[in-house]
Amino acid sequence: MTATEDPDPRPVLFRHSLEQDGFAVRAGSSSTPDPFALVRRHKMDSAGGNNAGQPYKILRVPCPRAEQHDIDKDFGLFHLRADEAVIYLGRTPPRCDYFSFTPYVWVRHEDSLAPKGDWVFAATGDPLNLSRIGTEGSDGPFAANTLVIFAADQGLADRIIAAARNARYPDEMINVVVIPSELVRMAGVTPGEIGDSLTILVRNANFAEGDDRKEKIEDGWVKHHYLHTDDYAHVWRVTPSTPLTPLKPYETPAPRQRRDQPEESRVPGLTAGLDRLQQAILDAIPHVEARVYGSIRWFLDSREVLSETNRASPTFHQFVAGEGSDTPYLRTALDGAPANFTLAEDEIAVVFGVNHAATGLATYSNFGVYGDWILGRDPECGPFLFGDGTNPVWNGVAGANSHSFTGTAAPYLGENDPMAPYLYAVKALRNAPTDAPEGSFVTVPSRDLPEELADQIKGSPIRSIPLDQPMMIGYRAYLNPRTKAGPAYEDLIPDRVVWLKLPPA
Template sequence: MAQFKRQLAKSGYESQPGTEAVFDLNRRYCEGAVFSAMWPNPQSPYVVTGMPEVPGQAPNTNPPATWRLRQDEAIVMIGVTPPPEAYFSFDLTMVRGSLQTGPVLWPSVGDPINNKTVRTTGPTPYGQPFALVVTGNRRTRAEVNEMLAASGLGGGTNGMTIPPAMFRLGLDEGSDEFLLGVRTIAPEPGFEKALDDYRAAPPLKVFRVRPGSGSADETKPVYPPDPLPVPPLRVSGTGATELNLNPTLQMLRRRIIDAHPGFEARDVALERGFEESYPGFQANLVTDSPIPGVAALSNDADDPLSRNFSLPDGSFVVAYGTNHVATQQASYSSLSLYADPRAAVSLTAENHRELEGSAQDFIADQPNADKFYAWSFSRAGGNGPTGPHVTTLPPTSTDFCAQYGTDRPVDMSTLRAVARAYMQPATLTRPALSSLLLDRLLVFTPK
């Protein structure tokens, strides 16, 4: 770190330090800081980079989460990668609009750097020194990369591009704002505390750096435009699918229904809800919950979601489908439940490790049972499902925001599900949605 700062000074660059902290969208919603929690992953508290403003710039709309960037500036992160886990990534997004009032246009900016693509100075992706450079200017990137190499980080330097062909770099009110977040999900056994510690005190230092001008007006670029091109995207899908497993999926559905004869069953389908980032960006598909829009969907993920459905007290819902990790379509997958069509706060989630083997409760006689899951989320008490594959949901009368010391209302009776599938091992990006058997729900109410 000290070496890099010396290189900055030697090269005539100026710098300002930023911050790294968890951005808890459930808490932020309850505190009134955001118009909606927008379906956050409860198993992945987002670590967000806060950046100071350049003197004289137009104020950032969503401090500390979003920031503007001069066309010849760069954001530089130096630190240590997360501990071993199913998936981590450094994800750059653009946010256009106010997170407090909504709506927002919130697409990803290119592919994230994940635990299979990250460059570090060590032999593994985990717990190793690395650097990350975010810029849209070719000359700035080259010079910053040289400084990092002189600091001993040349082999561990990663680039993220804000392509001026797509986004408006600058410090005026018409310029775009960006958000750099860290996703960390599903630690390997034995590394649970290490991941908690990483999130609590991220071993990351971040700076905004720019060529010095000697001028009192730091909003004007020193270097002329030298735009980096839009980087190629990793291609999803291998042609392999889960679709041959459909007969077993239909059998699983029938047996779940048959296991609960005292209840009426209603199907709730999951479908494409969040649009891919660049198509959604071009079509201006804003997020204004319950409208999902793009909502920071990672290029590494497919996140099918259900429509909102009612789950009154005395009822339960069974989520079932293929375990996308077991079928090699994903490195991490999960099923999450959310409350309130507008608030979209997260209630609970179960990931592929927790879901493993749960379909044995219904299809133990099938040779491919381990490629499926079936998990109950219940408000039915002792009248509903019991056992290790059941999550008890809070009753509809629960004051959700009381846990954060506020009384902002949340409709706990109306739920929505999101099924996540991250990073197909063969492609290191999202699985092709057409290759998946979409996760499904059965809502059970007393007869």
């Protein structure tokens, strides 16, 4: 968005004030990435547990010198000095269940295990989510003016805030997201001291009706302005004309408190109800073989990964796929260990568990179906830009959330079961049934659609899970309304899966 196109004169005043204070201000943009396409094009070896059907945006931060280009435009990667900052100025996302702004260490170069650097995708701190963000006015956090400053140095941030006040931005809309120097390797002033490769991700989930509608334009169909234009808000990189000294780095913020009331004490009888639901599923669906899977924690904590310095530790530079504190991440397990399964056309996996939104532990909860195989190294395709072919593909191809699966346990338990309103049960299968109500099932594609084949690498399926490849279920529960953070692992009751082999037709 150029200054002349913006009807609000304050961005011009703000930028001018920053420049008068000795800062260079370079404009970037934002874009919507396609994780499937990035995997197919060998940009990365994993879709990173993408939340099926939910959009992401990245802030494309420019390099500090005009003659340079972004490290990689697909990811908006950048390096940042301790005396530099990134600014997001403009509207927040449209009305939805969830959004957040989070900086990540995408690649760690210092003391890396791989010559090209280690892909960690670890959050630098707690996300700035819709429950915590400051916006202008009293109409709530959606499509509202905000100013977000991503900075490691308090002295720098204070000068930016002073310039914002000079441009008549109210304090209520000014937010500072600390990039902790203790956890993040900042770039140096000297060329070659690149530090960590960073990216800033904007997560969104479940846009309200009408806020992500399709609109007819002369050249075809496009989605809402927010997702499909790169000028929704200003993205600036702020660099001092001469390095700032002395610096005043922020202390590393303490992690948010996530513990609250355990789910079983919120709704006594939930675990027993979940056991009844499991038996009811087994009784309702004829089968010749059955397996019941539990779930365990999926990823390590980002903070632990970024702070670990012992190369022998299993936590050191571990890939955590965008883990953040606004949700717990669970995955399919057997006997307390990660597990997966294949799904043939004569098999069904019934995903069931507690609807964490119904118990009040989360704003919304969901599950996704993910491929759990490893792409491996393919010499014909060349190396991956990020990863080396050994990360699980974790491509979210289908899923359901608490909007769609509310009420799905009642057909198994009966309407009179007091736990039915707090539980869900959704079939995952290969072919859509003709007589099942909407919300009671999800279909798992076994091959990519024809129009998606053109840019595949050697036919590697990414938007689907082939019949012979393993899959798993991943679970999330976003934002406990009381803590304004993700529910603690200790507070929620883990989800389950019943895998069933159907009898011959």
